[in-house]
Amino acid sequence: MIIARKKPIEEILSDIAPYDRILILGCNECVTVCEAGGKKEVEVLASALSLYHLNRRDKKTFGEMTLERQCDREYLEEIRPVQDDWDAVLSLACGVGVQFTAETFPKLPLLPGVDTICLGANEDRGLWTERCQACGSCVLAKTAGICPVSRCAKRLLNGPCGGSANGKCELGADTNCAWQLIVDRLKALDRMADYETVAPIKDWSTDRAGGPRTVTREGIQI
Amino acid sequence: MTENPAPGTPEPRIVAFCCKYCAYAAADLAGSMRLSYPADLKIIQVPCTGRIDVIHMLKALEEGADGVMLAGCLEGECHFLAGNLKAKARVGQVKKILTEIKMDPGRVEMFNLSSAMGARFAEIATEMAERIRGLGPSPVPKKPKKAAAA
Numbered sequence: 468m469i470i471a472r473k474k475p476i477e478e479i480l481s482d483i484a485p486y487d488r489i490l491i492l493g494c495n496e497c498v499t500v501c502e503a504g505g506k507k508e509v510e511v512l513a514s515a516l517s518l519y520h521l522n523r524r525d526k527k528t529f530g531e532m533t534l535e536r537q538c539d540r541e542y543l544e545e546i547r548p549v550q551d552d553w554d555a556v557l558s559l560a561c562g563v564g565v566q567f568t569a570e571t572f573p574k575l576p577l578l579p580g581v582d583t584i585c586l587g588a589n590e591d592r593g594l595w596t597e598r599c600q601a602c603g604s605c606v607l608a609k610t611a612g613i614c615p616v617s618r619c620a621k622r623l624l625n626g627p628c629g630g631s632a633n634g635k636c637e638l639g640a641d642t643n644c645a646w647q648l649i650v651d652r653l654k655a656l657d658r659m660a661d662y663e664t665v666a667p668i669k670d671w672s673t674d675r676a677g678g679p680r681t682v683t684r685e686g687i688q689i
Numbered sequence: 690m691t692e693n694p695a696p697g698t699p700e701p702r703i704v705a706f707c708c709k710y711c712a713y714a715a716a717d718l719a720g721s722m723r724l725s726y727p728a729d730l731k732i733i734q735v736p737c738t739g740r741i742d743v744i745h746m747l748k749a750l751e752e753g754a755d756g757v758m759l760a761g762c763l764e765g766e767c768h769f770l771a772g773n774l775k776a777k778a779r780v781g782q783v784k785k786i787l788t789e790i791k792m793d794p795g796r797v798e799m800f801n802l803s804s805a806m807g808a809r810f811a812e813i814a815t816e817m818a819e820r821i822r823g824l825g826p827s828p829v830p831k832k833p834k835k836a837a838a839a
């Protein structure tokens with residue numbers, strides 16, 4: 468899923484400063500699961516911002532709303548009937564949701580309430596870690612199911628580099644060397660022969676290098 | 690003993706979320722023991738402090754409480770195993786939020802005690818009231834007190 472992190476309240480306070488009526492808009496998908504922008508986080512942020520402004524006798528009002536998804540126009544339509552009630556929307560969705568909401572309501576100022584971090588997994592309670600960079604051409608079949616694009620700092624396809632030591636990346640002791648993980652798993656799968664095959668140069672045009680990407684599936688278009 | 694506030698100093702309004710199995714029973718015991726504790730302490734019984742989320746503490750402050758305390762079982766003795774530890778973590782989250790919005794994080798606190806500790810209950814209630822009195826009334830505009838239901 469998409470992993471996001473709540474923005475510091477100080478940054479949000481400065482972003483919302485020009486507006487009086489602010490709708491805090493959550494999303495029921497990824498940001499709910501990673502506890503950054505779901506209904507609960509909308510409630511807590513609305514309460515914290517209200518407290519801050521009550522303390523200063525500022526006349527700001529905050530609304531709360533959480534949509535099923537902000538990356539789908541169908542659900543964004545729920546805002547249309549109330550759009551004139553608000554001076555700005557503070558969206559707690561990922562960058563996709565913020566942009567799609569902005570595109571759908573061109574006259575409504577949109578502010579992000581979270582920082583979108585990565586595509587990751589829920590490794591433990593309160594711990595999310597990156598697993599994919601959406602490079603557009605998956606190499607996992609060749610790398611024993613461990614992604615060197617997202618998990619190796621140098622995105623090496625024929626690793627490891629000389630910095631790998633005791634299973635750790637040269638970045639530091641907190642980061643496992645992706646290539647050590649790949650070799651360990653290839654061994655466990657009895658597929659070390661795969662390691663001897665040099666990976667060809669990857670076509671990075673499917674990654675960001677080729678510009679914004681689009682997926683078209685004609686079969687389901689009506 | 691409850692400290693007598695200076696004339697004109699309002700009693701701090703404190704909301705105390707108390708676990709049914711320990712702190713609430715301890716408050717009851719404090720009453721039976723005829724111990725006094727601050728008058729404006731509003732005790733709310735909960736099945737476990739683990740039920741209290743960040744939003745409950747923030748809402749209490751938003752509604753005009755000067756302080757919020759959670760009182761749960763001693764660590765390791767929660768009836769629901771780890772409810773009091775979850776509560777402790779959430780109190781930590783609220784303290785962080787209060788710091789971010791420039792309110793004193795001391796307005797919320799977690800306490801742990803057992804049902805046999807009546808005297809300790811009176812003590813923590815007094816300690817919290819003194820702390821809040823030191824911080825002064827919450828800057829949130831006060832809402833008029835609701836008349837007690839008939």
Ligand code: SF4
Pocket residue numbers: 618619620621622623626627628629630631632635636637638643644645646647
């Ligand atoms: S140490 Fe391993 S993970 Fe780190 S950059 Fe080198 S190969 Fe990649």
